[in-house]
Amino acid sequence: MFHCQRSSYDKEYESTVVSCTPASRKKEQNGKKVDVKGFEVIFEDTVFFPEGGGQNTDLGVVGEDNQVLEVTRRGDLAVHFLTGALEPGQKVSQKINWDRRFDNMQQHSGQHLVSAILEKDYNINTMSWWMAESSPSKVGVSYIEVDKPITAEVMTLVEDKCNESIRDSIPVTVSLFQRGDPELEEAHTRGLPDDFTGPIRLIRIGNLDNNLCCGTHVANLAHLQAVKLMYTENKKGKQLLYFLVGSRVLKYLSQTVTRERLLTDTLRNGPDAHVDLVDKMQKTLKVSTKTNSNLLKEIALSEAKEKKLLEPKPSYVYFYRREGDNDYISVLTKELTDYLLIVIVGEGTSGQLVISGQGEVVVNLGKKLCELLEGKGGGKGSRFNAKISSFKSLSKVEETIQSFIAPTS
Numbered sequence: 001m002f003h004c005q006r007s008s009y010d011k012e013y014e015s016t017v018v019s020c021t022p023a024s025r026k027k028e029q030n031g032k033k034v035d036v037k038g039f040e041v042i043f044e045d046t047v048f049f050p051e052g053g054g055q056n057t058d059l060g061v062v063g064e065d066n067q068v069l070e071v072t073r074r075g076d077l078a079v080h081f082l083t084g085a086l087e088p089g090q091k092v093s094q095k096i097n098w099d100r101r102f103d104n105m106q107q108h109s110g111q112h113l114v115s116a117i118l119e120k121d122y123n124i125n126t127m128s129w130w131m132a133e134s135s136p137s138k139v140g141v142s143y144i145e146v147d148k149p150i151t152a153e154v155m156t157l158v159e160d161k162c163n164e165s166i167r168d169s170i171p172v173t174v175s176l177f178q179r180g181d182p183e184l185e186e187a188h189t190r191g192l193p194d195d196f197t198g199p200i201r202l203i204r205i206g207n208l209d210n211n212l213c214c215g216t217h218v219a220n221l222a223h224l225q226a227v228k229l230m231y232t233e234n235k236k237g238k239q240l241l242y243f244l245v246g247s248r249v250l251k252y253l254s255q256t257v258t259r260e261r262l263l264t265d266t267l268r269n270g271p272d273a274h275v276d277l278v279d280k281m282q283k284t285l286k287v288s289t290k291t292n293s294n295l296l297k298e299i300a301l302s303e304a305k306e307k308k309l310l311e312p313k314p315s316y317v318y319f320y321r322r323e324g325d326n327d328y329i330s331v332l333t334k335e336l337t338d339y340l341l342i343v344i345v346g347e348g349t350s351g352q353l354v355i356s357g358q359g360e361v362v363v364n365l366g367k368k369l370c371e372l373l374e375g376k377g378g379g380k381g382s383r384f385n386a387k388i389s390s391f392k393s394l395s396k397v398e399e400t401i402q403s404f405i406a407p408t409s
Helices: 098-122 152-167 182-186 247-267 271-308 326-335 361-373 394-408
Strands: 012-029 032-043 060-062 066-074 077-082 091-096 126-130 142-146 172-177 200-205 209-212 227-235 238-245 317-321 341-347 350-356 375-380 383-388
Touching (some): 098 126, 098 142, 098 152, 098 209, 098 227, 152 227, 182 200, 227 247, 247 271, 271 317, 271 326, 326 350, 341 361, 341 394, 350 361, 361 383, 361 394
Parallel strands (some): 317 341
Antiparallel strands (some): 012 032, 032 077, 060 091, 066 077, 126 142, 142 238, 172 200, 227 238, 350 383
16 A cells, blocks of 8 residues: 555655666657656655556656656556656655646545445446546546436436535545455445455445545545536447536636637627527528539539630649539549549648549559648549648649659650
């Protein structure tokens, strides 16, 4: 058992380094998974909670500025992934990111409370749960997977009882037991890990719940502040209940108010009218899009007709239309089946390239234009399709086509 499990409210601790090994982990940076080099460090004890039991890992620093990027459990050891190396035998300070830890405690204890009331009052059992990560720009909404659908009425009743229990300041206690102790027979659990060793922790929420758990928890339900049940979802056959606890409720409300004010300024009407206004705008957009698509079809027919009248027959036909769409492309490919056809639509960093015709020139030219326009795609036979991410060299397209086709003309 780790220090973080014995004293969940401790923010700092001092411990001795047992081992330090170079390592790398896949970490997300700017929305992409990249290899990050660092060191796996094991301490004699730790104030950092290793990810497990549904709860996210603690973060923080060791020493002055050695960042703790992740903590995982390996048997009865907590493995800390650090940015810098430490010497075995060295005694160092550990300092957690307290805001993150307390938020994790609120979400975890809140999940226990919601699950307990669902089971006790409505015979709705928890199958699993997932703690969402929060960021400065987005509040993470966690979920509980349950064994049956939850009605809106039950959601309201459960939420009310959760918040009543918070107002009642019900204590949350942690007790330790050995395997086989009779006290554990009444406790809820989804099973212990195969490699689990040591005493078993029992988390009690007054008379509401007894649950085996390895996580860090608040000492009193009053520390949860509030519980908000958001909505339910049937996802791939699983019944999910989404929820927020504590500071996440306030942060979500703050972000919602900000969005509401921005929408009010944009739509020039009060919040009560937002849904109706957006609905009207969508309907208008749908009509406009359909009209625009029909006009583009007519333009494509006209452009195709012009090309067919050319004498002698050109070795290729090329079209670029910024506002072109799939219907525009479809009409051209249908009308000009006997031509080597190159069509480009879009602008900025988003567009489409389509080439149709006969022979190897279709795919080979497609690859050449992809290099020019930073495109990605492929094809075989008579058709080549690609997505374009740059129009900086659009002016060079026809020159490239001509130089590519000239040797085979």
